[in-house]
Amino acid sequence: MKVLGIMGSPRIKGNTDLLLDEALKGAQSRGAETEKIIVDKLKISPCREYYGCLKDGKCVIRDDMDGLYQKILDADAVIVASPIFFYTVSAQLMLLISRCQALWARRYVLKNLDIPVKRGAFIAVGATKGAKLFDGPKLTIKYFFQAINAEYAEELLMRGVDKKGEIKEHPAALADACAIGQKLAAS
Numbered sequence: 001m002k003v004l005g006i007m008g009s010p011r012i013k014g015n016t017d018l019l020l021d022e023a024l025k026g027a028q029s030r031g032a033e034t035e036k037i038i039v040d041k042l043k044i045s046p047c048r049e050y051y052g053c054l055k056d057g058k059c060v061i062r063d064d065m066d067g068l069y070q071k072i073l074d075a076d077a078v079i080v081a082s083p084i085f086f087y088t089v090s091a092q093l094m095l096l097i098s099r100c101q102a103l104w105a106r107r108y109v110l111k112n113l114d115i116p117v118k119r120g121a122f123i124a125v126g127a128t129k130g131a132k133l134f135d136g137p138k139l140t141i142k143y144f145f146q147a148i149n150a151e152y153a154e155e156l157l158m159r160g161v162d163k164k165g166e167i168k169e170h171p172a173a174l175a176d177a178c179a180i181g182q183k184l185a186a187s
């Protein structure tokens with residue numbers, strides 16, 4: 001069982017990063033092999049609508065997405081974690097998501113049914129407490145999960161957490177993140 005964590009915050013050891021680490025530890029505790037991708041450290045262009053992927057499901061842009069497509073395809077579960085920036089996921093994460101249009105084209109245009117099914121979880125942290133804080137990002141992640149053939153299985157959405165590392169004052173959230181990893185690894 002391979003669990004891939006996609007860390008969308010530029011803030012290392014920030015709230016998103018700490019929650020994702022707990023989730024990955026939870027998965028490890030159930031015997032899963034885990035890997036964490038820090039999107040901010042990668043060179044990823046946004047989708048440029050060249051539409052080369054409509055021919056063969058492969059993106060024509062050469063950058064750090066090259067190795068990532070296979071990691072996403074090989075994972076049995078994917079945990080996507082992001083801070084909320086302007087009511088959506090981080091720009092860094094959005095670049096990666098936009099490039100998964102190539103996998104969307106494989107599934108929905110080329111009708112390639114070989115993309116293995118996986119489970120997905122979404123972890124998000126925002127500073128404010130608005131009722132609609134996660135509406136937009138949840139739709140984005142659900143649609144991303146469709147492209148990579150992941151079921152939207154688990155979520156942890158934390159409101160009212162702002163300063164770096166402030167999530168440590170919310171031990172229940174850290175425990176919930178750990179439980180998400182355990183559940184993903186058990187299934």
Ligand SMILES: Cc1cc2nc3c(=O)[nH]c(=O)nc-3n(C[C@H](O)[C@H](O)[C@H](O)COP(=O)(O)O)c2cc1C
Nearest residue numbers: 009014015016083084085086087126127128161162
């Ligand atoms: C550019 C930027 C935009 C933000 N936009 C929002 C927002 O729309 N809603 C919100 O509740 N918090 C917003 N925040 C606050 C972050 O979501 C919050 O500080 C979060 O805890 C950061 O998580 P991290 O430590 O994992 O990076 C924003 C922060 C930044 C830097």
